[in-house]
Amino acid sequence: MITATDLELRAGSRILLADAALRVQPGDRIGLVGRNGAGKTTTLRVLAGEGEPYAGEVRRSGELGYLPQDPREGDLSVTAKDRVLSARGLDELAREMEKAQSAMAELADDAERERAVRKYGRMEERFAALGGYAAESEAARICANLGLADRILVQPLRTLSGGQRRRVELARILFAASDAGAGGRSGTILLLDEPTNHLDADSIGWLRGFLKQHNGGLVVISHDVELLGDVVNKVWFLDATRGEVDLYNMGWQRYLDARAADEKRRRRERANAEKKAGALLAQADKMRAKATKAVAAQNMIKRAEKLVAGLDEVRQADKVAKIRFPDPAPCGKTPLTAEGLSKSYGSLEIFTGVDLAIDRGSRVVILGLNGAGKTTLLRLLGGMEKPDTGSVVPGHGLRIGYYAQEHETLDHAASVWQNVRHAAPDVPEQQLRSLLGTFLFQGEQLDQPAGTLSGGEKTRLALAGLVSSAANVLLLDEPTNNLDPASREQVLDALRRFTGAVVLVTHDPGAVEALQPERVILLPDGTEDHWSPEYLELVQLA
Known part of the structure; x- marks a missing residue:
């Protein structure tokens, strides 16, 4: 259970929430909603114990699973499989059992061997009580339903994309929550911030079913209206105008x-x-x-x-960022070329022999199943990583704008203003301030550290940096993630109007339709083809 009393949350001096009383109990499936910047992510972080409230108290009891929007840092040398199994302590226990087996085989003294056998027996009983013998198949089933193939599970986390690591973390949380035989962990309270990001349509459908059957508590932030409609039985609405939360003990449609x-x-x-x-x-x-x-x-x-x-303030209509990519800087006929690109992580080959040429104003979609290397290819084209073989050749006048799905291009310790100033050092200050205003950043929020922004706000800030750069080749990795529907439409409209070249990775069919691509690159083979509507079905599966 989670109980918050007299809760006050702030972003700088701006009050997000005041004197709030919140409670999450087993059986509650709560949708946490409100406009971008209302404080949803901050509220979830504080409930999870990852942040401190400005005032008030939060009490927690029982097991807790928290999925933040950005993947957590940690030991990236462990495999994805071990990370999932660690949710029940099975990875460490299995390693201890292996050591004990080796020790028993080497002992010559009967008394010492007998003690070692008894110790191993106790560990085996604990392993069985934790569901150990069925755990690997259960974890594999959850991972498969989240689009994590067996070949991904044996890879170290450092070799995975941010989206893959986030799905591993989601699998770990769900694996712990599904553990009915480990002291009641099935009553785990789940705090999930945009859990459908990076999931294909089948995985989203499976997740909806899992959450609907979950008998612990749940608080979920999501722009997926179908998930909210299927799953939640209560709604918390954060009203940014009043700095209050309205509690509705009812399902989504009501x-x-x-x-x-x-x-x-x-x-x-x-x-x-x-x-x-x-x-x-x-x-x-x-x-x-x-x-x-x-x-x-x-x-x-x-x-x-x-x-x-004593009257409530009139709720202002939610503001929407006015996103428009400016005319791109002049460039040659083919501003970006790649020849024979290959990339491996250890013994795992991601792709090999990829060739492509990005002509001025061309529009290209990169497709492939999860783990095929779509994000990796964008990072190579953007100079964020080096290929193992091959080269990326810049053409005359190339100016790249790279949007990273995990907001890696943002300096989270720097302020909103410092991030955009760094992206566009030559743009006059007043012009930059006006630009930030159209992206809904103004006043004291310009001094707010980027790391404290919500996922939607980080997306807007990263896009503001792109707009200020006058890039002529945009490399966009899931640019519509974390956006509310109105802001998403603004991004799609900006894509339609942009006259420069775009290379797009997305699970969002609407983004592909807005781009109206001419070509498609299919990974891992690197096959190039003319765009056809038949490929649209592959977008959500990719």
């Missing part, structure tokens, strides 16, 4: 109807109160002219102020 009714009621109450207050003030203004009625006039003014003082 919540939508109830919130619309609440907003309508608030507007009606304010309109009525303002009308009455206006009449009182008008009457007081007439009475103040007479000295004998001055006291009565003052009383009327106080009554008018009291009428509107």
Whole structure:
């Protein structure tokens, strides 16, 4: 269980939430919603114990599984399989059992061997109690349903993309939560921040079913309306205007109807109160002219102020970033060429012999199953990594803009302003400030460290850096992740209008349709083909 009392959360001096009382109990499946920047990610981090509230107290009991938007750093030398199994302590216990078996075989003294056998027996009992003998197949089943193939599970985490590591972390959390035989862990409270990112359509469908059957608590942030509709039985709405959370003990569709009714009621109450207050003030203004009625006039003014003082502020319509890529810098006919690219991590070959030429204004989609190397190829083209063989050849006037799905291009310790200033050192200050304003960054938020932003805000900041760069070749890796529907449409509209070259990796069919690609690169073989609508089915599977 999680209980928060008198909770106050802030971003700098901006109050996100004040005097909130929140509770998560077994059986609660809560959708945490609100506009980008309302404080959803901050709230989840504080509930998970990964951040401290400005005021108030959070109490936790029982098992907890937290999936942040960005993959956590840690020991990247362990394999993906061991990382998943570590959720129940099985990886370490299995290694201890192997050591004990080797020790038993080497002991000559009967008494010592007998002690070693008893010790091994106790470990084996513990291993069985944790479901050890069935655990590997159960973990493999969860991983497979999340699109993690067997070949990925044997790789060290350092060789995986950010999206793959995040799916490993999700698998680990679900593996722990599904453990009905390990002291009640099936009552785990799950705190999931955009869990469908990097998942294909089949994996998202499986995840919805898993979460719907989960008998522990759940708080989920998601832009996937189908997931919210299928899974949640309660909704917390963070109102950025009032700095409050509205609690709805109902499913998603009933919540939508109830919130619309609440907003309508608030507007009606304010309109009525303002009308009455206006009449009182008008009457007081007439009475103040007479000295004998001055006291009565003052009383009327106080009554008018009291009428509107206790009313909720009118909820402002959610602002949407105005995203438009500027005209690209001039360049040659073929600003970017790659010849014979190959990349391996240890003995694992990602792809080999990839050739491509990106012509001025061309539009290319990279497709392939998860783990085929799509992000790796973009990183090679962007100069973030070096190929094992082959080369990337810049053409005349090349100016690359790289958008990383895990926001690696952002300096999380630097402020919003410093990040964009670094991306565009030659752009006049006032022009940059105006640009940031169109991306909904202004005032004190310019001084906010990028690492404290929500996933959607980081996406907007990274895109603002791209816009300021006047790049003529955009390398975009899942640019619509973490965006609310309105902001996503802005990004897609900007893609439609951009006249420079674009190389796109995405699971979002809408992004591909907006791009209207001419060519497709199929990994791991590196095959090039003309775009056909038949490839659209592969986008969500990729």
